[in-house]
Amino acid sequence: MTRLRNVALTLGCTAAALTLSMTTAHAAPGDTVAICANSLTPSGWADVQWWNDYSCGSGTFNPNMKRMMQLTGYPVGTVVNVCASSLPPAGWQEVSAFYSSGCRYSAVPSFNNNSWQIKRVY
Template sequence: MIRLRTASLAMMTAAACAALTAAPATAAPGDTTTMCGSSLTPAGWVDVQWWNSWSCGTTFNPNIKKIQQVSGMPVGSTVNACASTWPPAGWEPVRTYYSGACQYAAVPSHEPNTWTIKRVF
């Protein structure tokens, strides 16, 4: 019985992580989703928030992130993005600052970790 519960729990955890790591294929500009921090942020998306969740493993490090699709947004749009990913092509940082929502390291610092990025082309 214990093996069955353990196997069931492992399968549910794997399914939850798989659901969190897949970015929606039909997302509109500005849409957000969450994914485990161990997965790469897809092209055209930026990290906008980090936190810790049991659904992505057992660690004290921030291990889950909210990402936002920025591809397709109009020129002149601005987004506050974590500095854990580079701005996509056509976007430039216009401001750098510290945000508690973007602590993506095990040992957080109060150094700037967030950008306001602007679509320039």
Template structure:
């Protein structure tokens, strides 16, 4: 009985982890998601904010917000951190420094954010 409970618990945990990993693919254009910094930003998404939280492992900063850009109309403007490349069809209009985009534990005032524009 105890073995069966353990197997069921592991199966449930695996299913939950799969559901969380699949969440970005089901997002609508413009949706945001908060994830741990160790999570790779999916294709078509950009990082929009970085911070430190107790729920994610690792050093500071260890959390980020990502935004789904796929499907947004031409002409849309989005502020994004320079920690990921812009998706295809998006152009960097402006580069600047943002306190929300400090994705390194080493302080810097170098430009770390972009104003992106959907061009195609």
């Protein structure tokens, strides 16, 4: 039974990874995708919002879902606001830091800077 459960879990994770990669592969600049927080933010994307959703598990008050935005393809000089939960992609530079309630990725309330304004520099 344990072996069957492990196979099912492996197949489920593989399907989720393939779905995410197919979704993110054809995204245009500015497109957004919502995923569970335990998935890594792919290269060229940045987190822009966090919240709690039962579809990604329950039992904690930690935000467990995030929205990511595709940044690849924006022209040089573009400025966007992103959460500081992922590093800016290559070619982007932090301009300023600030607090945003939509970027709270921890259950512990804090008004420390958790967001960045970033600019495409190359």
